[in-house]
Amino acid sequence: MMICISGIPGTGKSTLADELKKRGYNIVRQNDTVKDFIVSDDEERDTKIIDEEKWVSSFKPFEGIIEGHLTHLLPCDLVVILRCRPDILKERLQHRGYSQEKVMENVEAEALDVSLIEALEYHEPCKILEIDTTNESVDIIATEIGDFMQGKIPPSHGKTDWSEYFGMII
Ligand SMILES: Nc1ncnc2c1ncn2[C@@H]1O[C@H](COP(=O)(O)OP(=O)(O)OP(=O)(O)O)[C@@H](O)[C@H]1O
Ligand SMILES: [Mg+2]
Structure with a gap:
């Protein structure tokens, strides 16, 4: 079984994968798989452009x-989409030293449910689990993902609603 952990940058994918690795899961990082598919380096946005289709x-x-933030595009058996309340995501990304433009680009994508909507374009809802990481410990989320993989908890999505945060992004 291949499962992906996706979500907008800063939602906690790598942190969670570190914890799942400690628990014995085989973890692959998107960044380690895209090297041959980088088509350009957008220095202005500090982002590498990937040929997603070829990848x-x-x-x-x-x-x-x-x-990784593109892994919901892969032919996975199960899909986990991490979410984070936009105001908290903003803090997490600012803490990283991202430019204001890059912070807001990601906060806007999160507020508009971009990862979830894309995941639903590529996968049946019965494969998708959406997890709000805003006030949840890495430990609890890691256990939730393990349970999801074992079929102990059902798929679900649509519980997050960031519409009251739209004011932040316009
Ligand atoms: N469950 C959580 N609760 C609170 N803070 C968290 C949680 N998960 C991650 N963080 C913090 O949020 C920040 C971003 O986490 P992380 O680097 O794992 O995100 P990411 O989704 O892998 O981002 P990217 O797509 O850019 O690699 C880090 O400072 C991390 O410590
Ligand atoms: Mg990461």
Whole structure:
């Protein structure tokens, strides 16, 4: 079974994957798989542009968990989408030293449910679990993902609603 952990930058994918690795899961990082598919380096936005179609079509599925903000595009058996309340996400990204433009680009994408909507375009809802990380410990989220993989908790999405945060982004 291949499962992905996706979500907007700053929602906690790598932190969670670190914890799942400690628990014995096989973890692959998106960043380690895209190197041959970088088409340009957008220095202005401090972002590498990936040929997503080529990356997805040549991706060899494996047993384990892949984490990264594009991984919901892969042919995964299960999909976890991490969410974070926009005002808290803003703090997390500012703390990283991101430019104001990059912070707001990501906060806007989170407020507009971009990762979830894309995941629903590529996967049946019965494969998707959305988790709000805003006030949840990494420990509890890691256990939730383990339970989801074992079929102990059902898929679900649509519980987060950031519409009251739209004011932040316009
Ligand atoms: N459950 C959580 N509760 C509180 N803070 C968290 C949680 N998960 C992660 N963080 C914090 O949020 C920040 C971003 O986490 P992380 O680097 O794991 O995000 P990411 O989704 O991997 O981002 P990127 O896509 O840019 O790699 C870090 O400072 C981390 O300590
Ligand atoms: Mg990360």
